[in-house]
Amino acid sequence: MNDSYEDRIRRTVQHAAASTSVPVGLAERLLAGARSDESVRPLHTDRARTTGRRVRGWWPLLGAAAVLALAVALTWVSVHRGRNQPAHPTPTPSSVPVSPIRGPVPAGFRGVDLSFADASHGWALGTTQCTSVAGNQCATVIRTSDGGHTWGLVASPPAAVNSAPICRTSSANPPACVGHVAFVDDHVGYLWSDSSVYLTVDGGGTWSAQPGGALRLVIARGVVVRQMREPCGECGTVHYQVAPVGSNAWRELAVPNRTDIESELFAGRDAFYLVESPFSNAVLNLTTGQIVSRKASGSVDQLTLYRSTDAARTWERMTTVPLPYIVNGLSAALDDSLLFVRYDAPQSPIGMSTSTDGGRTFGPYRDFPRPNLALPTVRAISADRTLAIFPAVSGVGNHNTTALSYLSTDAGRTWHLVQRENGVDSVTEVGMGFSSVTNGFRLAADQRSAWLTTDGGQTWIRHAF
Amino acid sequence: MASDEAFAAFMRANSASLFRTAFLLTGARASAEDLLQETLTRLYPKWDVVSRADSPIAYVRRSLTNAFISSGRRKQIGTLSRWERPDGWDRAGDEDPEDEVANRELVWQLLGALPRRQRAAVVMRYFHGMPDDEIASNLGCRAVTVRSLVSRAVAGMRAGSGAQPDTNGRREHSR
Secondary structure (H helix, E strand, O other): OOOOHHHHHHHHHHHHHHOOOOOOOHHHHHHHHHHHHHOOOOOOOOHHHHHHHHHHHHHHHHHHHHHHHHHHHHHHHHHHHHHHOOOOOOOOHHHOOOOOOOEOOOOOOEEEEEEEOOOOOEEEEEEEEOOOOOOOEEEEEEEEOOOOOOOEEOOOOOEEEOOOHHHHOOOOOOOEEEOEEEEOOOOOEEEEOOOOEEEEOOOOOOOEEEOOOOOEEEEEOOEEEEEEEOOEOEOOOEEEEEEEOOOOOOEEEOOOOOOOOOOEEEEOOOOEEEEEOOOOOOEEOOOOOOEEOOOOOOOOOEEEEEEEOOOOOOOEEEEEEEOOOEEEEEEEOOOOOEEEEEEOOOOOOEEEEEEOOOOOOOOOOEEOOOOOOOOOEEEEOOOOOEEEEEEEEOOOOOOOEEEEEEEEOOOOOOOEEEEEEEEEOOOOOOOEEEOOOOOEEEEOOOOOEEEEEOOOOOOOEEEEO | OHHHHHHHHHHHHHHHHHHHHHHHHHOOHHHHHHHHHHHHHHHHHHHHHHHOOOOHHHHHHHHHHHHHHHOOHHHHHHHHHOOOOOOOHHHHOOOOOHHHHHHHHHHHHHHHOOOHHHHHHHHHHHOOOOOHHHHHHHHOOOHHHHHHHHHHHHHHHHHHHOOOOOOOOOOOOOO
16 A cells, blocks of 8 residues: 555554444543532542442443433432541642752762652652751652653752661661652652651642651552551561552551561552561572571461452451462562562572462462572563562672572463662662653662663663662 | 532533544543543533633543643553453454454554653544644644654554565655
């Protein structure tokens, strides 16, 4: 056919649009959804989407009684919204303009954590030399809005970064410290450490200190859940708080697990997970493969997984796994599949299995590649796609390690090496993640750049800060 | 409430068109409806502002596109896993030659594999027929960026289909 490829695209999209039938009753459903949401405006939650899902999910039941059933559905939605999402006084983040960039990335900036809300919008928490904070290592936040091509400075709270010596030693007048960053969208984000939490609703233009800190802070279904320990060293019990995303209305959260140990807390797309394990405090030496665990007094040799799919209001016990082997990690992918990583002994095969039913059952055990005796840092991307990064010692001294990244796209059946990064000090999960199945990020070893992928981890491109 | 009535009238007149746009962006009817619902839920409280815009439909379309591009990890997963053919896809194409149907299927799937901003630019260019400056306004970027997005999208899709570069001398971003 003597036409351009553009013409093919034009014909295809126009054909697709023309051949797409519009759902019956769409306008009325959309109207009802918008009106019913007005009484409890969302705070960048996925409630607006769930409206459509709930109503659409009932659509087959409507049949000839569409009008009556729709009224019932809307009543149901309205009632459940009101109960599930308590009102709070924080301004709607979407109504707040995103703050402008304040200037170029400071000289000497070194990233310590990285977060991307989507393919374009990313933030790096790092440190720069300063005189305004005790220890002279100021927490500094930079932002990109074009997928990492350009970065600029935004505001930072008056805090040091966790890596600063003053944050790791006793001090008469310790500064606030932060070590992690997570953004939900282009407006709402958090900085936190075990002693401090800061919230922004304008993309990093202003930060408000939240009471307390966070051992872990995870986000799903429009709420943020944090795990906390009272500031009394190891003596305090662990407790949990929840708040709507972007809100400072924290409230205590009832959880089913023990509170004398730090359970793993993580989230997938729509669910929160708690893993109660005596090995939660395990310390892994990724170079040698040795594990040092601090088995909590009175703990049992099993792993218990709990899941919440209603924004942490109720929890369901999903499974209890006996522990003849050592758990290296249990994490959720973006599609809410779960990845269970285990190994039996430092020199035996490392394996993974996947659950696609929220952790009730797990699939067959698949071996990881084993380029050396080191243990990998593993990132679940989806039920089929997993990234495993192995440290390989290549010399002596600091930054003597090469990170070998292996990707599997078939649930662990086969693996292939996708990236090799030299000069690494250590491989950790900090600064690594995926905002979608295709878009991933990882803080580079030099701490002055980010590795980004837009093809699900197949290829990685370095973007300098 | 006057703005509510105006909103309702607007929706009844334009929901079909907006749904088709959302479907081209998300590639799935369910996701399209979700995206549309999310967009309209956000716009409803300020409908008096929207209705005073020079072109309310353009305002809503811009919001729809931005919601699609900036939506977070959750929806992106759903979109990727559910790129589907329109329900009337085969019926409407019966009169086309077989190779045209095959090409169309491939182009449709390649469209679904594009990054979001590129896909949005392609939809605005080839479905709505927008000029570059209008697409740029919608995407919040410069016209030269639009040309780059479209050019990369077309090149990527062409490479994915195994088609040869155009030889008739036309630029891909000739608008």
